[in-house]
Amino acid sequence: MIEKGAKIAPPSGKLGVLMPGLGAVATTFIAGAFSARKNLTEPIGSLSQMGTIRIGKRTEKKIPLIKEFVELAGLSDLVFGGWDIFEDNAYEAALKAGVLQREHLEPLREELNAVRPMPAVFDRRYVKNLDGPNVKKATSKWDLAQMVMDDIRRFKEENHCQGLVMIWCGSTEIYMGEGDVHQSIEALEEGLRRNDERIPSSMIYAYAAVKMGIPYANGAPNLSGDIPAMVDLAKENRTPIAGKDFKTGQTLMKTILAPGLKARLLGVEGWFSTNILGNRDGEVLDDPESFKTKETSKLSVLEQILQPDLYPNLYGRLYHKVRINYYPPRGDNKEGWDNIDIFGWMGYPMQIKIDFLCRDSILAAPIVLDLALFMDLAKRSGMYGIQEWLSFFFKSPQHARGLYPEHDLFIQKTKLKNTLRYLKGEEQITHLGLDYYYD
Numbered sequence: 001m002i003e004k005g006a007k008i009a010p011p012s013g014k015l016g017v018l019m020p021g022l023g024a025v026a027t028t029f030i031a032g033a034f035s036a037r038k039n040l041t042e043p044i045g046s047l048s049q050m051g052t053i054r055i056g057k058r059t060e061k062k063i064p065l066i067k068e069f070v071e072l073a074g075l076s077d078l079v080f081g082g083w084d085i086f087e088d089n090a091y092e093a094a095l096k097a098g099v100l101q102r103e104h105l106e107p108l109r110e111e112l113n114a115v116r117p118m119p120a121v122f123d124r125r126y127v128k129n130l131d132g133p134n135v136k137k138a139t140s141k142w143d144l145a146q147m148v149m150d151d152i153r154r155f156k157e158e159n160h161c162q163g164l165v166m167i168w169c170g171s172t173e174i175y176m177g178e179g180d181v182h183q184s185i186e187a188l189e190e191g192l193r194r195n196d197e198r199i200p201s202s203m204i205y206a207y208a209a210v211k212m213g214i215p216y217a218n219g220a221p222n223l224s225g226d227i228p229a230m231v232d233l234a235k236e237n238r239t240p241i242a243g244k245d246f247k248t249g250q251t252l253m254k255t256i257l258a259p260g261l262k263a264r265l266l267g268v269e270g271w272f273s274t275n276i277l278g279n280r281d282g283e284v285l286d287d288p289e290s291f292k293t294k295e296t297s298k299l300s301v302l303e304q305i306l307q308p309d310l311y312p313n314l315y316g317r318l319y320h321k322v323r324i325n326y327y328p329p330r331g332d333n334k335e336g337w338d339n340i341d342i343f344g345w346m347g348y349p350m351q352i353k354i355d356f357l358c359r360d361s362i363l364a365a366p367i368v369l370d371l372a373l374f375m376d377l378a379k380r381s382g383m384y385g386i387q388e389w390l391s392f393f394f395k396s397p398q399h400a401r402g403l404y405p406e407h408d409l410f411i412q413k414t415k416l417k418n419t420l421r422y423l424k425g426e427e428q429i430t431h432l433g434l435d436y437y438y439d
């Protein structure tokens with residue numbers, strides 16, 4: 001148990017942010033961080049940079065910025081690195097991803113050119129619709145993990161980093177359930193040595209990071225770090241881990257809207273969600289096996305928020321369907337439609353329609369920044385294992401066995417801020433507020 005107000009080691013020197021996958025999300029994040037550093041744009045959407053936190057009673061009016069309240073690494077202290085199966089540097093990859101316009105990338109060209117991907121751990125078996133030349137070769141997965149660790153050591157030395165975090169920004173792998181090989185550190189290490197096929201590429205990166213005591217957050221729905229072996233390793237090495245799947249776009253909307261409908265005890269009979277998107281992520285998700293991983297992540301949200309077992313008359317018959325359609329003309333500018341069939345007083349039906357013309361990577365980029373800074377904070381605070389307080393950022397929050405995950409965005413936000421208050425030895429805010437009215 002972390003003590004309330006326990007000493008937090010201050011951030012010092014450079015913090016290396018290592019990302020397997022330098023695609024749309026990663027390059028949009030890196031470009032935005034460089035742009036904010038040059039005061040060209042604001043870090044919009046980032047809780048760590050723009051968010052505030054109330055301390056004490058409302059009458060005290062003490063509401064500092066989060067980044068002034070807790071000891072976070074500064075934007076200017078970040079250095080970026082990563083791996084990809086393509087050789088493009090971050091400038092070229094950002095241009096190809098087509099999220100940011102050339103005119104916004106040009107002033108950042110020099111910095112972005114310097115971020116070059118290291119050769120990836122990759123196997124097409126796990127991402128069927130992708131292939132590229134920048135890939136490591138080794139006879140065993142164990143050796144591949146050692147090569148990733150060597151990359152990390154080299155990166156740390158060359159960039160004079162004091163701290164490191166790893167955030168998975170790579171593609172969604174095929175759906176995979178838990179097996180024996182995932183149950184203990186010994187089984188996982190043995191599996192790496194004999195090339196067990198239930199160890200996908202993302203798990204090799206996660207193993208390398210956690211083995212070295214580097215915080216690991218998973219931005220995709222891949223099983224990756226969400227296995228008992230990785231949780232045990234994270235505890236053993238005093239390393240924070242978190243996941244899975246950045247909460248953006250349609251699922252973000254769901255976790256904003258569904259808690260509101262439930263709060264007012266409005267029934268939901270059906271929720272149909274469909275998307276068109278044309279980026280590389282969309283292409284990968286066009287493979288049914290990768291889509292299944294994403295679908296599982298997206299479907300779990302409503303069930304957990306609406307709790308049909310507790311409210312069978314309101315949510316017991318809910319029909320929930322999610323579709324993703326690869327449609328190249330849209331690029332990263334996804335369009336997501338939701339049709340929600342709800343019912344109210346005396347069972348009268350109503351409908352809600354959402355048409356969200358969203359930019360996926362624009363919503364994901366600030367999450368990468370916040371996760372990098374909060375995971376580093378967690379490490380410096382002595383926190384380790386699953387960081388459930390960072391559920392705010394994920395579609396399928398990783399959680400302890402025997403618990404159900406918390407999906408409601410507003411509960412997640414309260415949890416996150418209360419954790420920061422706790423770390424700093426401040427009182428929790430319960431929103432009771434009776435003391436304003438009675439002595």
Ligand SMILES: NC(=O)c1ccc[n+]([C@@H]2O[C@H](COP(=O)([O-])OP(=O)(O)OC[C@H]3O[C@@H](n4cnc5c(N)ncnc54)[C@H](O)[C@@H]3O)[C@@H](O)[C@H]2O)c1
Nearest residue numbers: 021023024025084120170171172220246248280281360364
């Ligand atoms: N954009 C969003 O809003 C969002 C939201 C939630 C989750 N995600 C997930 O984040 C991930 C990144 O999304 P994106 O839009 O940047 O996709 P992208 O296809 O543009 O980028 C992913 C990159 O990862 C690389 N890659 C794949 N396997 C790799 C490996 N084993 N090692 C190193 N690199 C590898 C690919 O070559 C590609 O460049 C995806 O898994 C996506 O599902 C994205």
